[in-house]
Amino acid sequence: xxxxxxxxxxxxxxxxxxxxxxxxxxxxxxxxxxxxxxxxxxxxxxxxxxxxxxxxxxxxxxxxxxxxxxxxxxxxxxxxxxxxxxxxxxxxxxxxxxxxxxxxxxxxxxxxxxxxxxxxxxxxxxxxxxxxxxxxxxxxxxxxxxxxxxxxxxxxxxxxxxxxxxxxxxxxxxxxxxxxxxxxxxxxxxxxxxxxxxxxxxxxxxxxxxxxxxxxxxxxxxxxxxxxxxxxxxxxxxxxxxxxxxxxxxxxxxxxxxxxxxxxxxxxxxxxxxxxxxxxxxxxxxxxxxxxxxxxxxxxxxxxxxxxxxxxxxxxxxxxxxxxxxxxxxxxxxxxxxxxxxxxxxxxxxxxxxxxxxxxxxxxxxxxxxxxxxxxxxxxxxxxxxxxxxxxxxxxxxxxxxxxxxxxxxxxxxxxxxxxxxxxxxxxxxxxxxxxxxxxxxxxxxxxxxxxxxxxxxxxxxxxxxxxxxxxx
Amino acid sequence: xxxxxxxxxxxxxxxxxxxxxxxxxxxxxxxxxxxxxxxxxxxxxxxxxxxxxxxxxxxxxxxxxxxxxxxxxxxxxxxxxxxxxxxxxxxxxxxxxxxxxxxxxxxxxxxxxxxxxxxxxxxxxxxxxxxxxxxxxxxxxxxxxxxxxxxxxxxxxxxxxxxxxxxxxxxxxxxxxxxxxxxxxxxxxxxxxxxxxxxxxxxxxxxxxxxxxxxxxxxxxxxxxxxxxxxxxxxxxxxxxxxxxxxxxxxxxxxxxxxxxxxxxxxxxxxxxxxxxxxxxxxxxxxxxxxxxxxxxxxxxxxxxxxxxxxxxxxxxxxxxxxxxxxxxxxxxxxxxxxxxxxxxxxxxxxxxxxxxxxxxxxxxxxxxxxxxxxxxxxxxxxxxxxxxxxxxxxxxxxxxxxxxxxxxxxxxxxxxxxxxxxxxxxxxxxxxxxxxxxxxxxxxxxxxxxxxxxxxxxxxxxxxxxxxxxxx
Numbered sequence: 001x002x003x004x005x006x007x008x009x010x011x012x013x014x015x016x017x018x019x020x021x022x023x024x025x026x027x028x029x030x031x032x033x034x035x036x037x038x039x040x041x042x043x044x045x046x047x048x049x050x051x052x053x054x055x056x057x058x059x060x061x062x063x064x065x066x067x068x069x070x071x072x073x074x075x076x077x078x079x080x081x082x083x084x085x086x087x088x089x090x091x092x093x094x095x096x097x098x099x100x101x102x103x104x105x106x107x108x109x110x111x112x113x114x115x116x117x118x119x120x121x122x123x124x125x126x127x128x129x130x131x132x133x134x135x136x137x138x139x140x141x142x143x144x145x146x147x148x149x150x151x152x153x154x155x156x157x158x159x160x161x162x163x164x165x166x167x168x169x170x171x172x173x174x175x176x177x178x179x180x181x182x183x184x185x186x187x188x189x190x191x192x193x194x195x196x197x198x199x200x201x202x203x204x205x206x207x208x209x210x211x212x213x214x215x216x217x218x219x220x221x222x223x224x225x226x227x228x229x230x231x232x233x234x235x236x237x238x239x240x241x242x243x244x245x246x247x248x249x250x251x252x253x254x255x256x257x258x259x260x261x262x263x264x265x266x267x268x269x270x271x272x273x274x275x276x277x278x279x280x281x282x283x284x285x286x287x288x289x290x291x292x293x294x295x296x297x298x299x300x301x302x303x304x305x306x307x308x309x310x311x312x313x314x315x316x317x318x319x320x321x322x323x324x325x326x327x328x329x330x331x332x333x334x335x336x337x338x339x340x341x342x343x344x345x346x347x348x349x350x351x352x353x354x355x356x357x358x359x360x361x362x363x364x365x366x367x368x369x370x371x372x373x374x375x376x377x378x379x380x381x382x383x384x385x386x387x388x389x390x391x392x393x394x395x396x397x398x399x400x401x402x403x404x405x406x407x408x409x410x411x412x413x414x415x416x417x418x419x420x421x422x423x424x425x426x427x428x429x430x431x432x433x434x435x436x437x438x439x440x441x442x443x444x445x446x447x448x449x450x451x452x453x454x455x456x457x458x459x460x461x462x463x464x465x466x467x468x469x470x471x472x473x
Numbered sequence: 474x475x476x477x478x479x480x481x482x483x484x485x486x487x488x489x490x491x492x493x494x495x496x497x498x499x500x501x502x503x504x505x506x507x508x509x510x511x512x513x514x515x516x517x518x519x520x521x522x523x524x525x526x527x528x529x530x531x532x533x534x535x536x537x538x539x540x541x542x543x544x545x546x547x548x549x550x551x552x553x554x555x556x557x558x559x560x561x562x563x564x565x566x567x568x569x570x571x572x573x574x575x576x577x578x579x580x581x582x583x584x585x586x587x588x589x590x591x592x593x594x595x596x597x598x599x600x601x602x603x604x605x606x607x608x609x610x611x612x613x614x615x616x617x618x619x620x621x622x623x624x625x626x627x628x629x630x631x632x633x634x635x636x637x638x639x640x641x642x643x644x645x646x647x648x649x650x651x652x653x654x655x656x657x658x659x660x661x662x663x664x665x666x667x668x669x670x671x672x673x674x675x676x677x678x679x680x681x682x683x684x685x686x687x688x689x690x691x692x693x694x695x696x697x698x699x700x701x702x703x704x705x706x707x708x709x710x711x712x713x714x715x716x717x718x719x720x721x722x723x724x725x726x727x728x729x730x731x732x733x734x735x736x737x738x739x740x741x742x743x744x745x746x747x748x749x750x751x752x753x754x755x756x757x758x759x760x761x762x763x764x765x766x767x768x769x770x771x772x773x774x775x776x777x778x779x780x781x782x783x784x785x786x787x788x789x790x791x792x793x794x795x796x797x798x799x800x801x802x803x804x805x806x807x808x809x810x811x812x813x814x815x816x817x818x819x820x821x822x823x824x825x826x827x828x829x830x831x832x833x834x835x836x837x838x839x840x841x842x843x844x845x846x847x848x849x850x851x852x853x854x855x856x857x858x859x860x861x862x863x864x865x866x867x868x869x870x871x872x873x874x875x876x877x878x879x880x881x882x883x884x885x886x887x888x889x890x891x892x893x894x895x896x897x898x899x900x901x902x903x904x905x906x907x908x909x910x911x912x913x914x915x916x917x918x919x920x921x922x923x924x925x926x927x928x929x930x931x932x933x934x935x936x937x938x939x940x941x942x943x944x945x946x
Contacts, residue, residue: 104822104832108786135822150834167787169834169862173898180901220790249797251827252790258824259786284791284932285898313581313732314640317693317725318757321740324722349577349608351731354724359577361623361642389642425646425758428653431914434907441904459757 007130008197008205011098012141012187014073015044018065020087021078022048024056030078031056032149033102039152042145047072065090073097074146076138081105081116084134088120092127099124101134102149107193107261108135114261117195124196135260136192137168140175140185148172148190159184160213161292162206164199166192166220166260173285174216182448183292186211193260200228207235214295216242216288221262229273236278240295242467243279244288245270280467290455290464297453298419301469303382305329307375309356310387310423311363316355319387319458326466330354337378344371354381361389363401369408376416384412385461387423402443410450421453423461480603481670481678484571485614485660487546488517491538493560494551495521497529503551504529505622506575512625515618520545538563546570547619549611554578554589557607561593565600572597574607575622580666580734581608587734590668597669608733609665610641613648613658621645621663632657633686634765635679637672639665639693639733646758647689655921656765659684666733673701680708687768689715689761694735702746709751713768715940716752717761718743753940763928763937770926771892774942776855778802780848782829783860783896784836789828792860792931799939803827807852817844827854834862836874842881849889857885858934860896875916883923894926896934 019037023030034048034056048056051063062068065075065087071094077084081103091099106117117134124131132138137149142158150172161183165171171190178185186209189202199222206212215235222228235241247256248267256262274281282288294302306328308319320330333341333354341352344367349359356375358367376384386409413420424444428436444454455461492510496503507521507529521529524536535541538548538560544567550557554576564572579590590607597604605611610622615631623645634656638644644663651658659682662675672695679685688708695701708714720729721740729735747754755761767775779801781792793803806814806827814825817840823832829848831840849857859882886893897917901909917927928934 108824165787167785167790169785170787170791173862177901180903218787220787246787246791246794248794249803251797251803252793255786255790255793255824255826255828258826259790259830283795284930286930286932312640312642313728314638314643314691314693314719317640317728317732318643318719320725320728321719321721322756324724330722330724351581351728353728353731355728357732389646428650429914429917430653431911431918434911437910438904438907441902444902445904457757457759459759 004201005205005208007097008201011074011130011132012139012146012189013144014098014146015144016047016070016072017042017044017074017076017146018047018049018068018072019076019078020049020065022050022056022061024053029102033076033078036149036152037147040145040147040154041156044144045070045072065094071095075099077101077103079103081113081134085116085119085123088123088127091129092123096129098130098132100132100136100138102136102138104135106134106195108258117193121195131196132189133192134195137171137190140171140188142185148175148188151175155179155184157184158186158211160186160211161216162186162209162212162214163188163216164202164206165190165218166194166199166262167218168192170218170285174288177285177289178292181289181293182445183289183296194223198223200224200231203228203231203235207231207238212239214240214242214292216244216292218244218246220247220256220260221265223262225265229277232273232277232279240300241279242282242288242291243274244282244284245274280470282467286460287463287467290460291467293448293453293455294464294468297448297451298383298421298465298468302419302465304466304469305331305381305383306465307333307354307356307378307381307384308387309358309372309375309384310389311358311361312389313351313357315387315389315458316357319385319462320355322459322462326462328462328466331380334379337374340374341371344374363405365401365404365408368405369411372408372412373415376412376418376420383419383421383465385421385423387458389425399439402439406443406446406450409447409452413450413452419453421455421461421465422447423458424454425457477674478678478681480570481674484547484603484605485612485619485662486617487571487619488617489520489543489545490515490517490547490549490619491520491522491541491545492549492551493522493538495523495529495534497526502575506549506551509622509625510620513618513620513627514629517617518543518545538567544568548572550574550576552576554586554607558592558596561596561600564602565596569602571603571605573605573609573611575609575611577608579607579668581731590666594668604669605662606665607668610644610663613644613661615658621648621661624648628652628657630657631659631684633659633684634689635659635682635685635687636661636689637675637679638663638691639667639672639735640691641665643691643758647761650758650762651765654762654766655918656762656769667696671696673697673704676701676704676708680704680711685712687713687715687765689717689765691717691719693720693729693733694738696735698738702750705746705750705752713773714752715755715761715764716747717755717757718747753943755940759933760936760940763933764940766921766926766928767937767941770921770924771856771894771938771941775892775938777939777942778804778854778856779938780806780827780829780851780854780857781860782831782845782848782857783862784831784834785862786824786830788860788862788931789830792858792935793828795932795935799935801935801939804853810847810851813847814844817847836878838874838877838881841878842884845881845885846888849885849891849893856892856894856938858894858896860931862898872912875912879916879919879923882920882925886923886925892926894928894934894938895920896931897927898930
């Protein structure tokens with residue numbers, strides 16, 4: 001363990017923190033953050049610092065860091081850029097471990113901001129503490145209850161996935177969507193400009209962190225390519241690493257400079273570097289989460305041979321086109337399984353082949369269990385993908401039928417010992433019917449709890465499975 | 474108007490119908506359909522026919538078609554394939570206008586089924602009536618209340634979009650999702666094997682139908698390529714035609730034969746034919762609906778120059794990459810608009826450029842209206858795309874704030890006279906929090922009602938705008 005590792009570890013797992021710029025006045029940045037952190041419930045000591053306020057939401061306000069009863073592990077600065085330097089000097093003098101600088105207005109603004117950022121870094125080096133940011137949303141850690149700026153409702157269940165992000169918005173989006181899909185986090189870090197601790201440091205940390213089994217990252221650019229690529233190779237050799245790299249177009253390269261003051265690098269060079277390192281390229285919050293679901297429930301490199309099944313001929317026909325487009329295969333059924341399935345699915349409309357059409361979207365329960373069990377175990381394929389085209393509308397999706405379908409799929413997975421994925425379309429944007437949406441969410445949650453991968457559309461399922469196998473050939 | 478047009482028109486707008494095989498016994502196909510049709514509420518006379526039942530859901534059952542008090546315009550057969558021929562003979566003898574054959578078990582099964590299908594066609598020709606199907610879900614028409622098999626809850630609001638589909642499942646999926654996005658239909662036709670009336674007939678019909686302004690189609694293969702391509706050219710010359718063509722891969726070509734007994738044709742040939750005809754290629758229910766939203770709210774060929782805006786730097790950076798990938802442009806701001814926006818958005822974190830970062834995802838209302846108005850009117854771009862990254866969680870999305878944001882965007886669109894699109898991510902799959910989902914659905918519905926295009930993610934927005942412009946270059 002090097003000193004970077006220990007320093008990052010003590011910051012992420014801080015047992016005490018101070019919010020400088022905390023406020024009780026509505027609409028203020030420091031007020032929003034304090035409410036967020038209070039709602040999340042930080043486990044350690046939380047000190048609120050503001051020389052102009054006496055009490056903040058019923059808690060005492062301290063005039064400065066020196067007045068606190070202890071030196072906090074972590075200081076969270078919610079004050080404007082030009083006011084930060086004095087407080088950073090205090091941090092160094094007192095011996096805090098880390099400081100999160102939320103404010104924008106540094107390197108991304110050009111020469112003047114760059115000088116200010118350099119000054120902050122100098123103070124940190126001299127004071128022996130580390131900076132996260134500036135221009136960031138901070139840290140989410142379910143273990144101690146530290147949270148991102150708009151993250152008051154993030155889960156307190158710790159998990160095994162790390163997400164590091166140069167964008168604050170995407171860090172919250174991934175955390176919140178992930179939570180609702182049963183993906184919990186060892187930590188989420190929004191590090192903005194990365195003036196001090198940057199993508200390379202966090203990647204190295206999470207590669208070694210025993211709590212982290214999966215790493216995902218949103219990157220605009222890197223400070224220093226060579227050490228980053230070395231860290232990427234090392235990390236991807238230890239655990240799956242998903243990289244969402246933006247800045248491939250000329251316009252977005254300029255936007256990257258304005259956003260976090262980074263250099264994006266060419267898309268081609270990045271593509272090659274990711275492939276060489278064994279990292280999984282992804283694009284967008286949805287795709288990052290789809291790949292995490294695929295890795296978790298289907299495994300790393302789960303195989304490319306799919307059995308596509310559904311209640312209707314169009315589903316498989318469309319799915320087979322998409323599979324081929326992603327470099328996946330839809331091979332003929334194993335003769336033994338084909339014979340068994342023909343015996344089970346003796347009904348007009350069923351087509352026993354790959355794709356497999358069970359003949360009706362209204363899942364015929366007595367046939368569903370046995371046919372799914374046989375399909376999941378089919379020897380010529382690696383993964384059963386069932387498209388649950390629940391498009392038969394309100395009132396026709398009974399809880400009982402959904403429950404029985406989930407049981408049958410869970411049993412098929414267990415008995416076959418092979419991965420199962422389900423495509424569960426979001427059914428509608430109906431403003432009146434929330435009951436169906438809730439049923440489907442509970443159904444999704446139940447399937448995920450059974451270790452079944454769930455994707456919201458066939459294109460997203462095919463892409464995620466291809467990426468979990470290492471991307472398109 | 475040719476005779477095909479008049480015949481299709483009288484079938485879609487039937488004023489009387491008989492369901493042969495209707496049943497009151499739960500679980501039976503004829504029972505599900507009758508319940509579906511009763512729930513939808515057919516406006517004309519609905520006769521239930523079954524020689525083995527006296528009363529069906531409190532309504533009289535007739536033993537056969539000859540016993541009905543009138544000859545129905547339309548007969549809906551919910552009986553197995555081998556029992557259909559005798560009833561078809563009755564239909565010819567009595568002089569009905571059209572018959573929907575729901576059952577599978579015809580051409581898609583091979584030589585024997587093909588002979589049966591040929592026999593049905595011969596009876597129809599001799600009897601002077603037309604067949605829709607076999608192997609289909611029928612017709613949805615909001616004007617008379619005729620509905621697809623699992624379509625009891627489809628909207629009774631008529632619209633200007635036609636969808637024709639070889640797949641029953643996708644016909645219902647598009648109809649239901651469309652309804653909830655404010656897309657209403659002149660008609661949806663699931664025509665399955667297309668033994669008699671097929672894709673070419675329906676395309677010609679909808680091209681001339683004055684109620685239809687947009688046509689979309691799911692196609693596995695076509696009966697006869699030359700007349701179809703002529704019909705496609707004619708239709709696309711009159712109104713936008715979206716074509717979702719499957720069967721591009723070897724596996725799916727085989728699946729197409731098993732599903733609807735069609736020949737799919739090569740993907741390359743289709744691509745060329747669609748481009749030549751001026752049809753818009755799309756893939757999947759989601760994409761078909763996205764393109765319909767784009768056409769309706771942004772227009773046909775709305776322009777490729779986008780102003781990407783959002784509250785956060787990552788949104789635009791990512792969006793610019795996606796735009797370039799779809800052949801769209803993100804040009805520099807017009808100098809006048811840039812100056813005006815700099816004056817409005819004088820705050821740390823805001824970046825006045827294209828992409829435009831308003832500095833925070835927590836929409837600052839006093840700045841939002843004026844900045845969106847200026848952005849929508851920017852001269853160097855055709856469309857304002859605002860990414861409403863509502864990822865700040867439960868309780869923080871107030872109805873009031875959402876309402877004010879919708880008003881501001883609606884005003885920006887109206888004042889500028891230029892199209893506006895919003896990216897509204899589905900926030901979570903949380904099983905506990907349905908209130909946020911409902912707020913967002915109402916917000917989406919309100920924006921759509923104001924003529925603003927809404928897409929559920931940036932990749933889908935960029936793809937839909939590119940396709941509305943005629944697809945990638």
